[in-house]
Amino acid sequence: MRPPFRIASIDIGSNAIRYLSAVFESSHTFKVIESERYPVRLGHDVFISGVLESSVMERAVECLRDAAARMKRDLISHHRCVATSAVREAGNGKDLILSIMREAGIEVQVISGSEEARLVHLAVRRRIDLGTGQWLLVDIGGGSVEVSLCDGGGIIWSESHTMGAIRLLEELSLSSEEPGRFNRLLTEYVSTLRIHSVARNKKPAGLVATGGNIEELAALTGAALLEGGVFVIKTAALRAVIKSLWGMSFRERVETYGLRPDRADVILPAAVVYERIARMTGAREILVPCVGVKEGVVYDIADELMSERGHRTNVEAAVLSAATNLGRKYLFDQAHGEHVMLLALSLFDQTAALHGLGHGERKALMAAALLHDIGSFISFKRHHKHTLYLLSQSELPGFSE
Incomplete structure (x- = not known):
């Protein structure tokens, strides 16, 4: 088209x-x-x-x-x-x-959550040249935090944490109505957040953050604006804003910073999570490209419309990369998995006229064939059932619920 x-x-x-x-x-x-x-x-x-x-x-x-x-x-x-x-x-x-x-x-x-991460990555790579380095991408929503290690080619791995800004606000507010106690509970709870060992042991090329809260924090910290509409928040400035927010009531945040009511209550939990991740990675600054899921969705549709074959190849490459990294996590036989995958895809393609299945089914078959033996990590006996469990509890970019 x-x-x-x-x-x-x-x-x-x-x-x-x-x-x-x-x-x-x-x-x-x-x-x-x-x-x-x-x-x-x-x-x-x-x-x-x-x-x-x-x-x-x-x-x-x-x-x-x-x-x-x-x-x-x-x-x-x-x-x-x-x-x-x-x-x-x-x-x-x-x-x-x-x-x-x-x-x-x-x-x-x-x-x-992994599909959220894939869509956000689609939008981010249009704003930021990810090059050949590995970047940590953090998207904080209301219910979850999606953390991904990615490069220009796609997502290497992603993980979802139930530390979204609204979830933190609702759960911790139930435990304490007193602001000082809420702040302490928030700090203690967020301090338990851990990210993948790759990000901890190998310093990423940079930290990229998305979400409405980080865009608001860019304004509050006086972040510098780069070409292409990307803001740069200094982590020291972020900590200063957090300290200021600690001492303010909800009404004071609205009046002092001009925040919308539905932003004023969740911005502190989000800021604490962003700061925690910056501290863990040693990042001195955070890039804010001001894009999110909605931009990723329109890019995804456009890619599919303008280059159906190219879009399909890009999606499959992202799925293959993520699936391979998941397999390595469970010490799978990569050569065997890849051989089974190629045979399965060959049969799928040769019988396309008979089964009439599409790209989505082919993508699922590719990941399933590659990872069919990862259950052996738990036990060879009934390993197919262990594989089913491991896959059901893992997240792969490119797949929905």
């Missing part, structure tokens, strides 16, 4: 729902038509009770109806709507998905 394309993305997050529509002339650049943020905090109830309250679901559906109207007005030809940790964890998340489909006509795809 030939550009231009009018593409939209909807990100149903834990702290807000975000809409982005854009015109793509090429797969690398786009012009924003419209960007909207709906302050619907789905994570407030989910991270305490495990379910979405009916009133919050109604507001979310109303926002999606508005997004559907915007897509019609913006003459959108292709769109994708994704949902992250709040919907993923909600016991009644499927009810929300069905309501959105019924009332707004929008299909919602619930994505995994």
Whole structure:
């Protein structure tokens, strides 16, 4: 297909729902038509009770109806709507998905933490030249923290931690209403965060952070703006802002810093997590490219539309790289796994006319064939069941729930 394309993305997050529509002339650049943020905090109830309250679901559906109207007005030809940790964890998340489909006509795809990381990486590499070095990419949402080691080619590994800003706020606020005690609990809890040994033992080329909170922190710290719209936060300045936030009430944060109410309460937990990761990696500065899941989604659609074969190759390369690193973690026989994978893919391709399966199934077969024996790490006996367990408890970029 030939550009231009009018593409939209909807990100149903834990702290807000975000809409982005854009015109793509090429797969690398786009012009924003419209960007909207709906302050619907789905994570407030989910991270305490495990379910979405009916009133919050109604507001979310109303926002999606508005997004559907915007897509019609913006003459959108292709769109994708994704949902992250709040919907993923909600016991009644499927009810929300069905309501959105019924009332707004929008299909919602619930994505995994590793898929979030892949989409964010797609957007980040358009803003920052990752080159041949290995970078640590940190995305803090309302429910989770996605930490990835990546380079220009893709994600080497990623891991998800349940230390999102809203989750921390809700869980720790239940333990203490007194600000001083909350601050101590927050510091102690975040200090338990650990990241992959590769990032600890081999210093990354740099630390890149995404999310609405880090963009706000860039403004509060007076971060320098580089060419291409990338901010640079000095970690010393971040610590100074954290110290200032420690001593402020919610109302003082709103009045002193001009923060939105739904940002003023979560910015401190997020800042503490960012600082913790910067401290662990020894980073003296944090790059903030001001992109996230919604930008990653539109880039993903554009890549697929403009170069279907190239897009497929890039996605498979990212999956293969992540799967290989997972296999090495469990000391698999890489040569054997690769041989089985090539045989399986050859059979798949040769019988395509018979089974009629597509790229998604081929991608799943590739990862499954490569990693079919990793259960032997636990025990050779019934190792196929151990493999199933290990894969079900791992996250691979390119796969949803």
